[in-house]
Amino acid sequence: MSRWLGRLRGRSADHERSGAVARERLKLVLEYDRAQITSAQLDEIRAEIIDSISRHVSVNRADVRVTLERDGRLVAEIPLDSARPAPGGGR
Amino acid sequence: MSQGFTEPPIGYTNEAADRAAADHARKGSESMPAQVITVTSGKGGVGKTTATANLGVALAARGRNVVVVDADIGLRNLDVVMGLENRVVYNLIHVIRGVTQAEKALIRDKRVPGLMLLAADQHADKDDVSPDEMDALCASLRPFADYIIVDSPAGIEQGFRNALAPADQVVLVTTPEVSAVRDADRVIGLVEATGKPSPRLILNRIKPELVAQGDMMTTDDVVDVLRIELLGIVPEDGAIVAATNRGEPVALQAGSRAGQAFHNIAARIEGERVPFMTLDASQQSFLDRLSSLFRSGHGPAGGAR
Ligand SMILES: Nc1ncnc2c1ncn2[C@@H]1O[C@H](COP(=O)(O)OP(=O)(O)O)[C@@H](O)[C@H]1O
Ligand SMILES: [Mg+2]
Numbered sequence: 001m002s003r004w005l006g007r008l009r010g011r012s013a014d015h016e017r018s019g020a021v022a023r024e025r026l027k028l029v030l031e032y033d034r035a036q037i038t039s040a041q042l043d044e045i046r047a048e049i050i051d052s053i054s055r056h057v058s059v060n061r062a063d064v065r066v067t068l069e070r071d072g073r074l075v076a077e078i079p080l081d082s083a084r085p086a087p088g089g090g091r
Numbered sequence: 092m093s094q095g096f097t098e099p100p101i102g103y104t105n106e107a108a109d110r111a112a113a114d115h116a117r118k119g120s121e122s123m124p125a126q127v128i129t130v131t132s133g134k135g136g137v138g139k140t141t142a143t144a145n146l147g148v149a150l151a152a153r154g155r156n157v158v159v160v161d162a163d164i165g166l167r168n169l170d171v172v173m174g175l176e177n178r179v180v181y182n183l184i185h186v187i188r189g190v191t192q193a194e195k196a197l198i199r200d201k202r203v204p205g206l207m208l209l210a211a212d213q214h215a216d217k218d219d220v221s222p223d224e225m226d227a228l229c230a231s232l233r234p235f236a237d238y239i240i241v242d243s244p245a246g247i248e249q250g251f252r253n254a255l256a257p258a259d260q261v262v263l264v265t266t267p268e269v270s271a272v273r274d275a276d277r278v279i280g281l282v283e284a285t286g287k288p289s290p291r292l293i294l295n296r297i298k299p300e301l302v303a304q305g306d307m308m309t310t311d312d313v314v315d316v317l318r319i320e321l322l323g324i325v326p327e328d329g330a331i332v333a334a335t336n337r338g339e340p341v342a343l344q345a346g347s348r349a350g351q352a353f354h355n356i357a358a359r360i361e362g363e364r365v366p367f368m369t370l371d372a373s374q375q376s377f378l379d380r381l382s383s384l385f386r387s388g389h390g391p392a393g394g395a396r
Contacts, residue, residue, distance in 0.1 A: 017305030023312045026269045030276055030316055070280045070318075 034068045042066055049076055057081075125233040128240050128360070129258035131282075131290070133274020135245030137266045138295040141331060141340075143242035144172045145350070146262075148342040149357035151206035155237040158197060160209045160229070162254040163244040164220060167211035174338020175200060175208050184212040186231070187224050193231045202343060207235065217249045222256035229257035238360075247281055255285065260360075262322060263290035267297060267308040276317060291322035293356065298327045299370040310367075323356035325349050326370055 031039050046066040053059050058081040065077040130143045140163070147159040160183065161169035170176040181196035186209070193209070200206040209232070212219075225241075232239050243254030255261070261282050265275040275292075282290050294310055301307035314321050328349035334341040341350035348368070355365045 019302065019305045019307050019309065019312070022267075022269050022308050023316075026272055026308070026312075026316055029269065029273050033273065033276060034280075070276065071283065 031068050034070055034072065037068060053078055123237060125236045126238050126259045127229050127257045128238060128260045128262055129243055129254050130240060130262045130264060131243040131251065131254060131278060132245060132264045133247065133278045134271040137271050138264050140169050140172050140242050142264050142293055142295065143169060143240050144340040145342040145353035146357055147206050147240055148203055148340045149354045150238050150360065151203040153357060153361065154205065156205045156235060157238045157240060158207045158209060158232050158236045160239060160241045161211035162225065162241050162250065164211045164215050164217050164250065165213065166244065167213045169242050170208060170210045171338065172335055173200065173208060173340060179210040182210045182212040183228065184215045184219065187220060187228055194235065197235065217244065217253065220253050222252050225253045226257045247278065255282065258287060261287060261290035262293055263319070264293045264295055265313070266295055267313055272313055272317065279317060279319060289319050291320045292317060293323050293325060294321070295325045296327045297324055297370055302370070322359055323352055324367060324370065325352040
């Protein structure tokens with residue numbers, strides 16, 4: 001019943017809610033507006049940063065954030081994974 | 092700095108209100124210099140004029156002298172939202188051009204001692220005023236006020252630069268929509284580029300039911316991307332429509348959620364720590380029921396705070 005109601009209101013599982021869609025679209029336009037770097041490029045930068053840092057220390061991949069600030073600064077937040085020892089070699 | 096008036100403004104005859112105003116002028120703080128707060132947005136229609144009128148009411152209700160200035164030249168409407176349109180004789184252009192003095196152009200709002208309006212000129216053009224002239228205008232208003240709140244036009248053109256020029260603080264209004272937040276981001280960049288402090292954010296027209304069902308961006312979503320200080324959240328409220336129809340800002344009424352939100356924002360502007368409204372849908376419907384009970388006369392007729 002509640003599933004049926006949910007579907008009636010567009011709440012089916014395979015549809016992301018529009019609020020979340022709006023948030024993602026907003027992030028994309030702002031990335032572009034702020035420095036005209038595409039989100040694909042940002043993803044690439046993020047991957048390369050993770051690769052290069054993890055040669056030295058262990059990082060938690062999922063927690064690494066690379067964002068473009070309004071003033072044109074590229075900011076990377078890289079929480080170190082202190083629980084695990086550094087891998088000690090390249091990958 | 093509250094020095095009151097050397098002569099009563101046009102159309103101001105009510106003796107009781109006069110006394111209240113005089114009391115009020117004494118109450119205003121003596122040491123604090125006037126603060127110019129510019130209310131702006133990127134996108135139009137997000138609630139700048141509504142916010143200006145209600146913050147004017149709410150700050151004046153706290154015992155401050157407040158001048159609200161309609162800098163949306165050519166599209167004057169702050170006077171209408173405040174219900175003072177019939178009392179406008181002089182406007183901002185008259186003061187800037189020296190046709191009259193500031194104190195003669197200010198319209199005192201009889202409902203709230205300490206609240207004054209300087210109207211825009213319906214027939215002038217934004218380009219008729221320069222940022223320097225706006226600066227000088229606000230300087231001439233400072234002796235009358237603790238706060239000067241400037242309602243700016245939409246966009247990032249001349250009118251925006253005029254409104255921004257005199258600002259000590261900037262309040263940025265947006266709704267939780269992609270286009271409005273995107274434009275807000277642009278404005279933040281422009282404000283910061285002038286060396287002024289980062290704007291503080293009012294997130295307007297939040298619909299708790301939509302947020303609850305996931306169909307509206309949350310306050311956190313918007314604050315996360317804009318990365319400026321949150322000054323307040325204002326729910327979507329039918330009372331605003333009715334209030335605007337009547338020319339009585341919601342902050343004048345007891346029991347409205349939006350009015351309460353503006354009183355909270357006024358308190359934060361004055362440095363008080365007021366918790367943000369919790370806007371979950373179930374609570375809203377409960378409060379709505381409660382406030383309609385109040386309106387029907389079963390509850391206390393307290394202020395909106
Ligand atoms: N919180 C709100 N709830 C309901 N209506 C609102 C709210 N805020 C603004 N409005 C309405 O939205 C419209 C645009 O608001 P306004 O203050 O004139 O915007 P702006 O000055 O930014 O163009 C007006 O009709 C106003 O009554
Ligand atoms: Mg307006």
